[in-house]
Amino acid sequence: VFRNKLEFFAAAKVSSSFPPVDLPEIAFAGRSNVGKSSLLNALTRQWGVVRTSDKPGLTQTINFFKLGPKMCMVDLPGYGFAYAKEEVKEAWEELVKEYVSTRLGLKRVCLLIDTKWGMKQRDHELIDLMERAQTKYQIILTKTDTVFPIDVARRAMQIEESLKSNKSVVQPVVMVSSKSGAGIRSLRTVLAKIARF
Numbered sequence: 001v002f003r004n005k006l007e008f009f010a011a012a013k014v015s016s017s018f019p020p021v022d023l024p025e026i027a028f029a030g031r032s033n034v035g036k037s038s039l040l041n042a043l044t045r046q047w048g049v050v051r052t053s054d055k056p057g058l059t060q061t062i063n064f065f066k067l068g069p070k071m072c073m074v075d076l077p078g079y080g081f082a083y084a085k086e087e088v089k090e091a092w093e094e095l096v097k098e099y100v101s102t103r104l105g106l107k108r109v110c111l112l113i114d115t116k117w118g119m120k121q122r123d124h125e126l127i128d129l130m131e132r133a134q135t136k137y138q139i140i141l142t143k144t145d146t147v148f149p150i151d152v153a154r155r156a157m158q159i160e161e162s163l164k165s166n167k168s169v170v171q172p173v174v175m176v177s178s179k180s181g182a183g184i185r186s187l188r189t190v191l192a193k194i195a196r197f
């Protein structure tokens with residue numbers, strides 16, 4: 001699946017401009033700067049199709065990418081410390097919330113968490129929302145190259161424990177580094193099961 005060409009095909013600032021659903025969709029959500037766009041690039045090995053940046057808040061629209069005829073990958077705008085006016089930030093958050101709770105065809109949300117910082121209030125809010133909407137999601141710990149392996153393992157265990165009684169979560173927590181490539185292959189294996197065959 002991940003050998004297919006990644007092609008950008010739609011961007012949406014409002015839900016009325018979401019493209020029609022025709023493929024299984026996997027979305028990447030999480031705080032600003034957590035590494036969503038980088039992970040999409042690493043998974044597909046197609047650097048540059050998805051834009052990344054040091055500046056939090058680069059992705060300001062919901063961006064839809066086709067992975068050949070198999071799957072749609074969706075890069076969501078990050079929540080948290082974007083360099084934007086309060087009302088603009090709120091509009092993005094509402095858009096993300098609407099997307100994850102209502103989108104037909106959405107098969108999985110990958111909720112990215114920075115290994116170093118762990119889960120924050122906004123992450124919990126999104127989790128609660130997905131639980132209510134019965135949207136399947138899984139937790140991805142990112143930037144594992146920035147902390148000691150023992151701390152990565154400890155963080156993963158802590159999160160798995162805290163989500164133990166949730167119904168829509170897909171366990172276990174996946175640990176990746178887009179920089180070193182660690183965990184990328186196993187995440188591909190997990191996500192490939194969602195693709196159309």
Ligand code: GTP
Nearest residue numbers: 033034035036037038052053057058059078178179
């Ligand atoms: P927004 O679009 O602002 O929400 O950010 P994003 O979540 O898409 O993050 P992005 O992929 O643009 O990455 C943000 C920064 O983190 C960039 O400077 C990346 O180079 C860096 N980064 C991403 N993945 C990794 C990683 O695995 N390890 C390290 N050390 N840095 C990473």
Ligand code: MG
Nearest residue numbers: 036037058059
């Ligand atoms: Mg981004």
